[in-house]
Amino acid sequence: MERxxxxxxxxxxxxxxxxxxxxxxxxxxxxxxxxxxxxLSHMLLITEIESAFSIKFKLKDLNKMKNVGDMIDIIIAxx
Amino acid sequence: MFEKFILQPFIESTKQFxxxxxxxxxxxxxxxKELAISISNIRRALQNQNIRxxxxxxxxxxxxxxxxxxxxxxxxxxxxxxxxxxQPLERSLKIMTQTDVDLIIDSSVKSKFTANTVINSFRLxxxxxxxxxxxxxxxxxxxxxxxxSGSTGEPKGVQITRMNLGSFIxxxxxxxxxxxxxxxxxxxxxxxxxxxxxxxxVPLTRGACAYTxxxxxxRYSHIYGLxxxxxxxxxxxxxxxxxxxxxxxxxxxxxxxxxxxxxxxxSPLDLIIxxxxxxxxAEIYDFxxxxxxxxxxxxxxxxxxxDNKHFNGMLSIGKPMNGINAIIIDDEKRALSKNQxxxxxxxxxxxxxxxxxxxxxxxxxxxxxxxxxxxxxFYKTGDLCYFDEDGDIMLAERLDNQVKIxxxxxxxxxxxYHAKKFLAGQDAVAVTYSVKNGSNEIALFVExxxxxxxxxxxxxKIKIPPYMIPSKIIVKDKFPLNTSxxxxxxxxxxxxQ
Numbered sequence: 001m002e003r004x005x006x007x008x009x010x011x012x013x014x015x016x017x018x019x020x021x022x023x024x025x026x027x028x029x030x031x032x033x034x035x036x037x038x039x040l041s042h043m044l045l046i047t048e049i050e051s052a053f054s055i056k057f058k059l060k061d062l063n064k065m066k067n068v069g070d071m072i073d074i075i076i077a078x079x
Numbered sequence: 080m081f082e083k084f085i086l087q088p089f090i091e092s093t094k095q096f097x098x099x100x101x102x103x104x105x106x107x108x109x110x111x112k113e114l115a116i117s118i119s120n121i122r123r124a125l126q127n128q129n130i131r132x133x134x135x136x137x138x139x140x141x142x143x144x145x146x147x148x149x150x151x152x153x154x155x156x157x158x159x160x161x162x163x164x165x166q167p168l169e170r171s172l173k174i175m176t177q178t179d180v181d182l183i184i185d186s187s188v189k190s191k192f193t194a195n196t197v198i199n200s201f202r203l204x205x206x207x208x209x210x211x212x213x214x215x216x217x218x219x220x221x222x223x224x225x226x227x228s229g230s231t232g233e234p235k236g237v238q239i240t241r242m243n244l245g246s247f248i249x250x251x252x253x254x255x256x257x258x259x260x261x262x263x264x265x266x267x268x269x270x271x272x273x274x275x276x277x278x279x280x281v282p283l284t285r286g287a288c289a290y291t292x293x294x295x296x297x298r299y300s301h302i303y304g305l306x307x308x309x310x311x312x313x314x315x316x317x318x319x320x321x322x323x324x325x326x327x328x329x330x331x332x333x334x335x336x337x338x339x340x341x342x343x344x345x346s347p348l349d350l351i352i353x354x355x356x357x358x359x360x361a362e363i364y365d366f367x368x369x370x371x372x373x374x375x376x377x378x379x380x381x382x383x384x385x386d387n388k389h390f391n392g393m394l395s396i397g398k399p400m401n402g403i404n405a406i407i408i409d410d411e412k413r414a415l416s417k418n419q420x421x422x423x424x425x426x427x428x429x430x431x432x433x434x435x436x437x438x439x440x441x442x443x444x445x446x447x448x449x450x451x452x453x454x455x456x457f458y459k460t461g462d463l464c465y466f467d468e469d470g471d472i473m474l475a476e477r478l479d480n481q482v483k484i485x486x487x488x489x490x491x492x493x494x495x496y497h498a499k500k501f502l503a504g505q506d507a508v509a510v511t512y513s514v515k516n517g518s519n520e521i522a523l524f525v526e527x528x529x530x531x532x533x534x535x536x537x538x539x540k541i542k543i544p545p546y547m548i549p550s551k552i553i554v555k556d557k558f559p560l561n562t563s564x565x566x567x568x569x570x571x572x573x574x575x576q
Contacts, residue, residue: 042300059330062300063303
């Protein structure tokens with residue numbers, strides 16, 4: 001899967017989860033830039049991403065996800 | 080007490096271990112020497128001010144200057160009032176007015192507090208001279224004032240004296256922790272929350288290094304990173320943090336951990352049994368205590384291979400720490416005997432002199448009992464408890480609408496107060512519900528109609544801190560009533576899927 005495709009799938013998930021239809025994902029986007037991105041929503045986000053891409057993250061992967069760019073890299077590596 | 084157990088050991092650390100690391104903040108290390116210099120510079124800046132109030136506002140960023148400011152304030156004999164940068168400005172201003180704060184120390188590049196006297200601690204002229212000799216201050220001078228949620232919409236300021244804090248740290252060491260300059264200690268609590276005070280004082284009074292938690296991070300994965308990458312040996316955590324790690328327990332093996340403290344909320348036995356396997360070499364202690372009794376006042380040691388006392392699946396909070404007297408009382412303030420449930424009350428040197436300028440609440444929460452010639456002053460915790468046969472305290476439930484969210488103490492009434500104010504006439508009820516991993520979250524019910532959830536949430540965000548913002552808003556035509564004609568909170572709770 002191409003980065004662009006991962007990004008567009010992620011955008012759908014993020015927009016639904018954070019109830020924000022105009023949320024634009026960039027590689028640099030972090031939890032502090034998105035209202036409501038806390039431990040609870042992160043856990044829900046991870047679960048949704050895992051089921052959408054049929055992958056499973058390890059805790060070490062989560063720890064490496066400093067921004068959306070890292071997240072995309074890790075997803076691609078798992079596909 | 081404060082000098083002997085806090086200031087002197089800290090000053091000793093800065094001398095004896097000046098080249099060792101005092102802090103690891105955002106992956107950057109700072110030595111005791113650097114900390115001592117930063118403290119001295121802030122102290123000189125404080126001395127150049129005309130100090131009208133001894134309560135100094137401290138914007139609690141995650142940086143060396145913020146921690147240095149705490150010690151600069153203490154060495155001058157003043158108290159700090161933590162102001163969280165992510166807390167609504169309106170709330171910070173209210174806290175400042177209440178506590179007569181007119182001087183603020185802020186390490187932010189751009190301070191939000193423009194109308195006050197602000198010491199910008201990140202851009203102070205740096206002088207190399209270390210100046211740590213403490214000014215003398217009376218035992219009843221304050222060390223900090225921490226605000227907790229108030230059910231009537233106004234947060235309550237808990238004043239903690241130097242005597243309170245010195246007594247706490249003395250009793251804490253007497254539990255039997257052996258920490259030295261080789262330890263690496265976790266400090267993952269906001270400085271607006273008193274478990275942070277234990278978390279930075281333990282390393283700094285022993286020459287060890289404190290590893291802090293940056294703001295704006297996903298807490299559970301970041302804590303894991305600190306534990307794993309830096310081989311943490313000592314750390315206090317809340318069970319809600321551990322709960323988030325549960326799906327990954329089979330990946331976790333923190334063999335470096337020697338002591339793990341469970342704090343800030345009740346600890347579920349099944350969770351801790353599983354967690355204990357992730358930290359195979361650690362002694363685990365469950366500590367309990369309201370802010371009013373200075374950080375912790377009772378504890379129990381978790382038995383790894385054996386039976387642990389519990390009630391409703393929650394670990395026993397054990398026995399009082401040295402210097403704490405605990406009783407369980409009925410409605411008439413009569414002490415109850417074993418196995419009888421009542422309100423847990425605590426007395427001793429750790430008990431706050433009271434809420435800052437709040438006589439009404441002080442009369443409600445504190446009372447005296449005469450025993451022979453001595454008068455003991457007790458704080459009513461609001462926790463329904465009982466003593467078992469061995470004198471261990473079992474925690475049953477809250478007697479009011481106070482709940483714990485991610486370890487933070489939240490009065491549901493405070494959320495309701497602000498929601499109702501926005502709704503102007505409509506009723507609102509806040510309840511907790513558990514999400515699939517078992518952690519507590521807040522749902523807000525609104526009676527009648529609500530055209531726009533967003534506006535209500537935005538209003539709440541300028542009134543209350545982020546952890547108090549409901550994660551769900553549910554609108555109901557009519558609230559269910561219980562047999563006494565009041566809104567049935569339990570029925571509402573049952574409506575949440």
